[in-house]
Amino acid sequence: MKFDLLQKDALSKARAGKITTDHGTIETPIFMPVGTAATVKGVHQRELKEDINPDIILGNTYHLYLRPTPEILKKAGGLHQFMNWDRNILTDSGGYQVYSLSGTRKIKEEGVKFRSHIDGSTHLFSPERVMEIQRTIGADIIMAFDECTPYPCDYHYAKRSMHMTHRWLDRCMQHLQKVPVCYGHEQTFFPIVQGSTYVDLRKQSAEYIAGVEAAGNAIGGLSVGEPAEEMYEMTEVVTAILPEDKPRYLMGVGTPINILENIALGIDMFDCVMPTRNGRNGMLFTAYGTINIKNSKWKDDFSAIDEMGITYVDTYYTKAYLKHLFTVNEMLGRQIATIHNLGFYLWLVREARKYILAGNFYEWKEKMVKQMDRRL
Template sequence: MKFQLKAKDSLSKARAGVITTDHGVIETPIFMPVGTVASVKGVHQRELKNDINPDIILGNTYHLYLRPGIEILEKAGGLHKFMNWDRNILTDSGGYQVYSLSANRKIKEEGVKFKSHIDGSYHVFTPENVMEIQRSIGADIIMAFDECTPYPCDYNYAKRSMHMTHRWLDRCISHLGTLKPLYGYDQTLFPIVQGSVYKDLRRQSAEYIANAGAEGNAIGGLSVGEPAEEMYAMTEVVCEILPEDKPRYLMGVGTPINILENIALGIDMFDCVMPTRNARNGMLFTSKGTINIKNKKWEDDFSPIDEDGITWVDTEYTKAYLRHLFTVNEMLGKQIATIHNLGFYLWLVRSARQHILQGDFAQWKNMMVSSMDNRL
């Protein structure tokens, strides 16, 4: 993997860059649609390619390990071939899912024993076998195994957890060095900065991760319930330390406003289930604010979904029609809403990139944040 910085904003820390892997070019800043179980929920791959058009999507190690399972993925030739996706894929390490199974897992130095949410069977993730699982999945960018701490989190617990995440990283790097890619292309490991919402821990972790010398770095343990101001403060601290010539990935973030504010702090890569999950519940993101399409006020509104025509969906369907589809529980409504929200997120990061290249990102960002901070 290679990363090249193309431009930096003069009034913020926003950057525009290019990541190149064996599966193609990724222009940053980038938002990665979440394809948890080898599918971006409710979206055909042809719509994903032709209408949303991301350079990279995300797969979930925990879910793919349980279903369809590593044996099936290896027989298929890896996740790219299994789901018919010839562009980039990033897989998380399963650390966040293990965190979310708090009642059904036990964390030790060796790794994590957890109970499947599907059938109650017990499994163990270690730094070593998580590297092997992600090797079998075959993503272009893979994550080191980490512990994602909850919010709020006791300082001493956060400190112990951070140091264990660092020890796990060393084990990931060591074991990955003994493995060869299965499918004829390289995989790139990103370590993960932890430390909860404590600046001194975040600094320590960022320094440890920077010293690992990886080709890219991630920031985890945020967007887990902390106020947005805390998230921004931690991001700022970490971005001051992580190397400028490597891409920075903020995991699991967030709203359109969160994304723009974190781009301004120096983040290059994002993922979040919010655009797809909210879409299925009738919540749409637009350039003028958020819309609950189920509200009666849209019943006879025949204007486009986003009146600025941000995505192709916005010129094809009206608010009234989409509300009708939700009212009658027609699955097409959820599909249209999902494609709209994903299209909007990709439009947002691509517009951010253009304004960074043009040199007016900070002004544009402030205008967009004000415009999107409305309930319509």
């Protein structure tokens, strides 16, 4: 993987860059649609490519491990072949899913023993096993196995967890050297900064991760319930330490406003289920605020879903029609809302990139944050 830093904003830490892998170019800042189980939920690959057009999507190691299983993916020739996606894929390590299974998992130095949410069967994720699974999945960018601490989190627990995450990182890197790539394309490994919302721990972790000298770095353990201002504070602490010449990935973030504020703090890559999950529930993101399309106020509004025409659905369908589809519980409504939201997120980061390259990102960001911070 190669990263080119093309432009920095004068009034913030925002950056425009370009990542190049064996599966193509990723223009940053970038939002990665979440394809948890070998699909971006509710979106056909054709629509994903032609309308939303992301350079990269995300897959989930935990879910792909359980279904369809690494064995099936290996027979298929890897996740790219299995889901017919010829662009970039990033896989997370399953650490967040293990965190979310707090009632059915045990964390030890060896790894995490957990019960499947599907059938209750018992499994062990160790750093070594997670590297093997991600090799088999075949994503272009793969993540270290870490523990995602909850919020709020006791300081001493957060410190112990951070040090264990660092030890797991060392084991990941050592084992990765022993496991060959499966499908002929390079896989790039990202370590993950942890430390909860404690400044001293975040600094320690960022310094440890920077010292690994990986091709890219991630920030985990945020967007887990902490106030937005704490998220921004931790991001700023970490980006001041992580190397400028490597891409920075903030995991699981977030709202459109979160994304713009974190771009201003020097983040290059984002993912979140919010555009797809909220879309399925009738919440639409626009440049002028959010819309709950289930509200009766839209029943006779025959204007476009988004008059900016970000995706084809915005000019092809009206708010009244989309409200009707949700009223009658028609699957198409959820699909249209999902495509709109993903299209909006990709439009937002591409506009951010455009303004960074033009040298006036900060002013545009301030205007957009005010516009988007309201309910329509």
